[in-house]
Amino acid sequence: MSGNIWIVAEQWRGKLSEITFESLALGREVADGLGVKLQAVLLGHDVQNLSTSLGMADSVIYVDHTELADPGASAQASALAQLVRQQKPRTVIVPLTNVSLGTGTLLGEQVGAPVVNFCKDLRAADGHIVADCVLYGGKIEATVTPRGDLTVIGLWPGSRPPDKGRSDRNPPVETQTVTFADQPSVKLRSYIEPDASDVDITQQDVLVAVGRGIQSQENVALAEELAASLGGAVCGSRPVIDQGWLPLSRQVGKSGLNVKPKLYLALGISGAPEHLEGMKDAPLIVAVNSDPDAPIFNVAHYGVVADAMDMIPTLKETVLALRG
Amino acid sequence: MNILVLLRMVPDVVEELEIAPDGRTLDTEYLRMIVNESDDHALEQALILKERKGGKVTVLALDAPDVDDVLFSAVAKGADRVMKIEGGDGGVTTRAAAGMFAEIIRNEKDLQPFDIVLTGVQAIDDLDALVAPILSHRLGLPYLAIVTKVTPDATGKSVTAIREFAGGVRGEFDVPLPAVLGIQAAEKPPRYVPVAKVRAAMKTSKIESIGVPTMADGGQPLLDVSHMRKPVVSGHAQMLDGEPEDVSKKLAGIFTERGLL
Ligand SMILES: Cc1cc2nc3c(=O)[nH]c(=O)nc-3n(C[C@H](O)[C@H](O)[C@H](O)COP(=O)(O)OP(=O)(O)OC[C@H]3O[C@@H](n4cnc5c(N)ncnc54)[C@H](O)[C@@H]3O)c2cc1C
Numbered sequence: 087m088s089g090n091i092w093i094v095a096e097q098w099r100g101k102l103s104e105i106t107f108e109s110l111a112l113g114r115e116v117a118d119g120l121g122v123k124l125q126a127v128l129l130g131h132d133v134q135n136l137s138t139s140l141g142m143a144d145s146v147i148y149v150d151h152t153e154l155a156d157p158g159a160s161a162q163a164s165a166l167a168q169l170v171r172q173q174k175p176r177t178v179i180v181p182l183t184n185v186s187l188g189t190g191t192l193l194g195e196q197v198g199a200p201v202v203n204f205c206k207d208l209r210a211a212d213g214h215i216v217a218d219c220v221l222y223g224g225k226i227e228a229t230v231t232p233r234g235d236l237t238v239i240g241l242w243p244g245s246r247p248p249d250k251g252r253s254d255r256n257p258p259v260e261t262q263t264v265t266f267a268d269q270p271s272v273k274l275r276s277y278i279e280p281d282a283s284d285v286d287i288t289q290q291d292v293l294v295a296v297g298r299g300i301q302s303q304e305n306v307a308l309a310e311e312l313a314a315s316l317g318g319a320v321c322g323s324r325p326v327i328d329q330g331w332l333p334l335s336r337q338v339g340k341s342g343l344n345v346k347p348k349l350y351l352a353l354g355i356s357g358a359p360e361h362l363e364g365m366k367d368a369p370l371i372v373a374v375n376s377d378p379d380a381p382i383f384n385v386a387h388y389g390v391v392a393d394a395m396d397m398i399p400t401l402k403e404t405v406l407a408l409r410g
Numbered sequence: 411m412n413i414l415v416l417l418r419m420v421p422d423v424v425e426e427l428e429i430a431p432d433g434r435t436l437d438t439e440y441l442r443m444i445v446n447e448s449d450d451h452a453l454e455q456a457l458i459l460k461e462r463k464g465g466k467v468t469v470l471a472l473d474a475p476d477v478d479d480v481l482f483s484a485v486a487k488g489a490d491r492v493m494k495i496e497g498g499d500g501g502v503t504t505r506a507a508a509g510m511f512a513e514i515i516r517n518e519k520d521l522q523p524f525d526i527v528l529t530g531v532q533a534i535d536d537l538d539a540l541v542a543p544i545l546s547h548r549l550g551l552p553y554l555a556i557v558t559k560v561t562p563d564a565t566g567k568s569v570t571a572i573r574e575f576a577g578g579v580r581g582e583f584d585v586p587l588p589a590v591l592g593i594q595a596a597e598k599p600p601r602y603v604p605v606a607k608v609r610a611a612m613k614t615s616k617i618e619s620i621g622v623p624t625m626a627d628g629g630q631p632l633l634d635v636s637h638m639r640k641p642v643v644s645g646h647a648q649m650l651d652g653e654p655e656d657v658s659k660k661l662a663g664i665f666t667e668r669g670l671l
Contacts, residue, residue: 185575191539195539200633219537228635228637232634349668383649384643401661404661
């Protein structure tokens with residue numbers, strides 16, 4: 087067995103995702119710790135040029151196939167399973183992004199390997215892999231050791247700074263072929279681009295973000311007044327968008343937008359990993375939550391344990407009084 | 411359409427979570443269980459499909475505290491048949507749970523033929539797998555995840571599904587049936603059902619019980635959890651205490667310092 091560490095280089099619409107570089111940085115540490123090689127697996131159609139950015143890996147395995155042109159967990163996993171059976175890596179790191187979701191589970195299932203999902207960190211210990219995982223919406227962490235020779239890791243975004251995974255080196259590329267069984271599968275008809283007519287929350291200096299704790303659409307309107315007093319805009323977590331209280335263009339997080347305002351004021355947001363992904367890099371994060379254990383307090387700079395509805399009007403009045 | 415919906419119960423994380431004395435599991439004594447949120451959306455999407463196209467909604471759930479209430483409320487909302495997998499020792503991993511669902515769907519002849527299996531895209535305790543991909547593999551069916559809308563096509567042989575990508579971009583997919591979909595959100599928020607209707611459902615309907623099926627691999631876990639803990643972070647927020655007025659003044663001070671006001 088090769089026993090190498092593999093990372094799946096995620097590309098979407100012709101571009102490598104940030105998590106590819108985060109995985110490379112993490113994979114490099116683990117491979118070095120185990121004294122094995124780090125290989126990046128690039129799957130797609132007409133994207134071989136992207137391999138030049140994967141120099142943090144010792145080599146790149148590239149597969150070109152029309153079935154891999156559009157993102158799809160089933161085709162990705164089937165291609166990876168064929169490669170894994172031939173080359174026998176010890177660990178395959180698959181991104182937990184909306185582009186790749188499901189690929190890791192399917193791969194583990196096809197090759198009969200354990201899957202460690204929700205992984206935020208990975209290390210080599212005594213020749214083994216040990217993973218730290220984030221469970222229960224960020225409220226619990228677990229240390230996990232997989233059984234067996236091969237493990238599939240589902241890696242959250244944010245495990246390492248992406249810049250640590252970049253390199254100018256041009257890695258050697260090995261081209262492999264795979265085949266696909268002729269069976270019914272889902273087909274992408276078209277992309278639906280986000281509505282560009284709304285406020286662009288990625289361009290705001292101040293964002294007041296509301297979560298399920300805001301409780302009603304009327305309260306969202308109060309948060310909008312607070313945002314206006316601060317010269318910013320309002321955005322939200324997934325449940326607020328699903329309720330129809332704010333449009334999709336205001337969603338922050340995994341499926342929504344990545345934002346980095348000067349101030350991110352989170353009201354009634356628990357801080358699930360999928361939300362944190364979209365805002366954790368803001369230089370000033372203030373969280374108001376009635377639960378002192380809310381995971382949002384682990385990334386916020388300032389925290390207030392309070393009912394958001396008590397804070398919103400008072401903070402607005404204080405700000406307006408200061409502005410005169 | 412013949413629609414199967416799979417439900418699991420998960421701990422309500424709004425409550426405080428305690429680690430059990432073994433240091434490797436959650437203390438179940440104080441856990442409040444609720445239905446996995448995206449499973450609830452899967453049920454709602456199923457009910458919407460039934461309203462549009464006619465057909466039957468069958469709900470299959472793993473046994474857990476309070477699951478009966480969830481199943482009766484599914485009936486009150488419009489589900490036709492509710493079933494519960496009973497007799498497990500609880501605390502199964504997601505992979506084992508998915509394996510049970512797959513075996514039952516394959517073996518219970520009166521669940522067939524079905525057109526579509528809907529379940530939540532993910533749950534907060536999916537440590538060793540996601541349900542939908544395991545099911546798609548074991549049943550040999552197409553799979554799509556992060557689905558937010560399902561529309562039947564005129565032929566009845568496929569559906570059009572919207573799935574989310576990143577940055578607010580979505581994709582429109584052609585899904586041949588039968589298929590397994592991981593639902594992120596239904597087209598509309600899950601409907602509300604009055605308690606009186608749930609009570610009525612308790613009187614008029616029955617939860618069918620199914621035994622735990624035998625699985626080829628025994629559903630054995632492939633992972634060892636050595637240690638569970640509450641996250642300890644170096645950069646925990648500095649907490650501001652006081653009445654809203656005091657806290658607001660402190661915050662306004664911080665904003666001014668940062669040149670935001
Ligand atoms: C594939 C996938 C993609 C996802 N993409 C996204 C995404 O892009 N963006 C996103 O946000 N989520 C996303 N999610 C969902 C994510 O997992 C969480 O479910 C979501 O972020 C939770 O939102 P919330 O914090 O508003 O709600 P909850 O987790 O329900 O938290 C509500 C919080 O409000 C607090 N609260 C209640 N009442 C009050 C009050 N009166 N005052 C103050 N606080 C109060 C509670 O203590 C709690 O902490 C995704 C999930 C999946 C599976």
